[in-house]
Amino acid sequence: MKVLVGYIGKYGSTKMYAQELVKAFGDDSLSLDLKDTKGLDLSEWDSVILGSGIYMGKVPRGLKSFCKRHLKALKDKRSGLFVCCASKAGDSQTNEYFEKNFPSELLEQAKVKKVFPGGQVMNEKAGFIYKKMFDQMKILPEEEIRELVDEAVKDFSG
Numbered sequence: 001m002k003v004l005v006g007y008i009g010k011y012g013s014t015k016m017y018a019q020e021l022v023k024a025f026g027d028d029s030l031s032l033d034l035k036d037t038k039g040l041d042l043s044e045w046d047s048v049i050l051g052s053g054i055y056m057g058k059v060p061r062g063l064k065s066f067c068k069r070h071l072k073a074l075k076d077k078r079s080g081l082f083v084c085c086a087s088k089a090g091d092s093q094t095n096e097y098f099e100k101n102f103p104s105e106l107l108e109q110a111k112v113k114k115v116f117p118g119g120q121v122m123n124e125k126a127g128f129i130y131k132k133m134f135d136q137m138k139i140l141p142e143e144e145i146r147e148l149v150d151e152a153v154k155d156f157s158g
Contacts, residue, residue: 001157003029004045006037008052008060013084013118020149021049034066042073049156050074051082053118059083059101067103074106080156081110084118112156116148 003025007018018031032040034050042048050067052059067074081102087093094115098107107113 001025001028001046002044003047003049004042005029005031005049005051006034006066007031007050008034008063009084010053010055010060013116014051014053016145017082017084017116017149018051020145021152024149024153034062037066042070042077045077047078047080047156048074049080049082049112051084051114051116054083054085054087054097054101057097057100059097064101067106071103071105075109078156079106079110080112080114080152081106082112082114082116082152084116086118087115112152114152114155116152 003022005018005021005025007014009015009018015031015033022029022031050063052063081098083094083097083101085094085097087097097115098113102110
């Protein structure tokens with residue numbers, strides 16, 4: 001199964017989860033920063049998974065635009081969605097994140113909607129305040145990240 005994992009992120013968590021998903025799905029998979037999608041043809045992919053971090057309750061505008069621009073093609077694919085945030089999966093706030101940020105047609109059709117823990121600053125883009133704020137958040141061990149990703153892959157493939 002050829003899987004495209006498209007993402008937009010600021011501080012590294014989203015990119016890390018996208019890359020881990022690709023590793024778990026195997027050789028026919030690709031992670032792609034959705035800022036670099038000029039001329040992207042979704043027809044070559046069997047499945048598409050899209051994700052980003054949540055910033056002030058919203059996904060980045062680029063992800064919303066991508067979903068709207070490619071909605072017709074996405075509706076013909078096996079699809080999944082993920083967000084990285086500090087909220088726990090399944091609470092009303094995370095459900096609201098999906099409902100407010102993704103087209104209803106895509107939400108209805110998405111096989112999996114997954115919440116991954118965010119807050120791991122993994123690049124230099126974060127300013128001093130963000131780094132201090134994120135330093136206080138729990139950094140997940142690699143084994144826990146792998147378990148979360150394996151669960152998402154199992155849900156998506158099953």
